[in-house]
Amino acid sequence: MRSDQGHKVNQFSDGETMRSIDDLDTPAILIDAGRAEANIARAQAHADRHGLKLRPHIKTHKLPYWAKKQIAAGAVGITCQKIGEAEIMADAGLTDIFLPYNILGRAKLERLKALHGRVTLSVTTDSMDTLMGLAATFTDPGHRLPVLVECDTGMGRCGVQSAGEAVALASEIDKVRGLVFGGLMTYPGAGRAAETEAWLADAQQALAASGLACERISSGGTPDMWRSGEHSVVTEYRPGTYIYLDRYQVAKGVGSLDDCALTVLSTVVSRPTPTRAILDAGSKALSSDTLGLADFGELLGISGARVTSLSEEHGNVTLSGGAELGIGERVRVVPDHCCVVTNLFDEVHLIEGEKVIETLPVKARGRMG
Numbered sequence: 322m323r324s325d326q327g328h329k330v331n332q333f334s335d336g337e338t339m340r341s342i343d344d345l346d347t348p349a350i351l352i353d354a355g356r357a358e359a360n361i362a363r364a365q366a367h368a369d370r371h372g373l374k375l376r377p378h379i380k381t382h383k384l385p386y387w388a389k390k391q392i393a394a395g396a397v398g399i400t401c402q403k404i405g406e407a408e409i410m411a412d413a414g415l416t417d418i419f420l421p422y423n424i425l426g427r428a429k430l431e432r433l434k435a436l437h438g439r440v441t442l443s444v445t446t447d448s449m450d451t452l453m454g455l456a457a458t459f460t461d462p463g464h465r466l467p468v469l470v471e472c473d474t475g476m477g478r479c480g481v482q483s484a485g486e487a488v489a490l491a492s493e494i495d496k497v498r499g500l501v502f503g504g505l506m507t508y509p510g511a512g513r514a515a516e517t518e519a520w521l522a523d524a525q526q527a528l529a530a531s532g533l534a535c536e537r538i539s540s541g542g543t544p545d546m547w548r549s550g551e552h553s554v555v556t557e558y559r560p561g562t563y564i565y566l567d568r569y570q571v572a573k574g575v576g577s578l579d580d581c582a583l584t585v586l587s588t589v590v591s592r593p594t595p596t597r598a599i600l601d602a603g604s605k606a607l608s609s610d611t612l613g614l615a616d617f618g619e620l621l622g623i624s625g626a627r628v629t630s631l632s633e634e635h636g637n638v639t640l641s642g643g644a645e646l647g648i649g650e651r652v653r654v655v656p657d658h659c660c661v662v663t664n665l666f667d668e669v670h671l672i673e674g675e676k677v678i679e680t681l682p683v684k685a686r687g688r689m690g
């Protein structure tokens with residue numbers, strides 16, 4: 322892939338005049354639309370086979386375009402991590418949004434209330450502090466907000482620590498007139514499916530023993546997606562990364578490099594030594610989040626070339642085994658963690674082979690609050 326083809330508009334063999342990848346400046350995000358669609362369809366088929374409701378997390382793509390495709394494929398709604406992301410999705414016409422996050426503070430609670438007036442909303446809590454803020458804000462028994470109890474089933478992030486604590490918090494939610502106990506939610510650590518299942522089954526039984534109905538049990542995570550739904554108490558699954566996949570998910574066995582839809586198009590800007598090439602994609606484009614993997618990305622189709630270190634605007638590629646890269650050459654990097662990469666770019670280019678079929682603004686990027 323050489324850049325010396327200039328920025329002409331390409332004439333494709335079918336006579337269509339359209340931009341090609343060669344017309345794009347770098348660094349840029351390319352999304353293979355066919356792969357993303359196939360990843361959506363595969364996950365939805367798995368959920369359907371197992372009687373699971375799918376509620377994809379939009380943190381990976383941050384695009385109403387894909388959220389609508391996920392709903393059209395059969396998802397019951399979407400998951401957003403931040404109110405700002407949910408606001409963008411509501412503006413775009415998405416109608417059922419789960420926000421599995423502790424919402425605190427007057428400013429956020431006011432925005433949450435406004436959102437509740439516009440879409441079918443549900444949230445989580447893992448403490449009385451969060452619950453008190455929700456209780457003071459949502460007071461209408463005619464339009465109650467479903468609140469799920471977040472459970473730490475082994476990930477070690479947010480969440481109540483035991484089934485007993487889950488029951489105690491659920492019964493407090495149940496007492497608030499403007500709220501309704503909406504079930505249990507967890508984000509399990511990768512590879513902890515069995516442990517998570519046991520935790521949730523235990524909590525479900527404890528709730529039943531206390532007379533609290535628990536109709537929704539929401540879990541998530543792409544790494545264990547293909548194991549979800551097997552003899553499980555989980556009713557809803559929230560995968561995020563599954564739509565694009567990345568090196569981390571390939572390492573976890575979720576798919577292959579050929580299933581990865583997101584790549585970062587980059588140009589070789591220097592060849593300072595025979596064994597090193599420098600890309601114009603550094604941590605500002607690839608992020609420095611490796612999720613524990615060695616190296617910062619994989620160069621598609623160039624074995625023996627590894628992104629071994631990054632500074633902000635430079636990606637350092639180590640070449641071995643006869644791998645060659647020339648100055649001006651353009652390469653496609655599969656990042657370690659695609660969700661964080663999405664958050665770094667203003668737009669993504671949807672591609673079909675070499676054609677750029679659409680360029681979309683990443684509408685929900687940078688919505689941190």
Ligand SMILES: Cc1ncc(COP(=O)(O)O)c(C=O)c1O
Nearest residue numbers: 378508541542543559560561562
């Ligand atoms: C609460 C929650 N649910 C679902 C997901 C989606 O996980 P994954 O991207 O592994 O599918 C995440 C990811 O961080 C999350 O934090």
